[in-house]
Amino acid sequence: MRSFPAPLRLRLDSDALVSNWQWLARQSGAAACGAAIKADGYGLGAREVMRRLIAAGCRDFFVSNWHEAEQLETLLETGTCLSVLHGVREEDMPHARISRAMPVLCSPGQIERWKAAGGGECHVMVDTGMNRLGIDWRNDVAALVEGLPIDTLFSHLASADEDSPLNALQRERFLAIKARVAARRYSLANSAGICLGRDYAFDLTRPGIALYGGIVHDLAARHIRQVVFPEAQVLQRRRVIAGDTIGYNATFRAPADMDIAILNLGYADGYLRSFSGCGAVFVEGERLPLVGRISMDLLAVDVTGKPGIGEGQWLGIDYALSRAAAASGLSQYELLTGLGNRFDRIWV
């Protein structure tokens, strides 16, 4: 915690986070439900997310690299598992061999590297059609992993948030690999994959975005709750006269006299300029529009007719993820992971 408060903060709803995980766990049926907490828990703060989800009963956590894992290892309890999705580079090996986190080996080279260092328990990623990370499903995967004790065999869906034939195709390819490669568990589904049904859950699911309030499937819209509520403080209230312009490049000209509030939030905090002209702030349940361009650290809101809004007041930014994504053209993932470290992160 900082010694005095920042002029911008994220209000983070613990109940909503846990309730989202519980819903995803129910949708996963008999499969265990983990949590992707890479990119600092999608911008919320991975340690705080992990602590809350462990308390809720979550046992499997996923990060991308070993620096992320290192920050979180101390939170691991018996029975909890932290997996590093990008596997092991040569540079990672000294740390990976002594770490309590486990690599998800992604390429023949990584498998060789792990075997040469003595092998031991690991996960393996198979690519079933996304062509990102993982052993190509057309390879002889069983021969490649021969002798390795595999905890979980993973694959990842490319289009789970769409009704695409690729989903069933990837699942079939994964089933074929499963029949030939022995592992303790099999895991395919991310948030959207969970919404495709129990056939996609296998033994372990790996939601990320939906934990944090992302709506990636119609089915989730009624159940997933918003977790992240950005708020910024008013630094100044000013009177603008008809014909005045507001902000850089004078993109907004006041059609009449109006009052504006200048808030301590800008694109350097991840609130990008694509919200200029479409972003909004909540005041007493009402949505007030932004006016003019968003600056690096500041933005302007039309508060005409709201005499109660003045210096020092906190206003909530409209950050319902699917609406904010549609308005700004940014993905729900970008909206969360871009939130900068000038925000205080306050869990309630």
Ligand SMILES: *Cc1c(COP(=O)(O)O)cnc(C)c1O
């Ligand atoms: C990020 C990631 C996830 C989580 O995906 P969401 O779409 O955020 O639910 C799951 N599995 C892998 C391999 C990932 O990289």
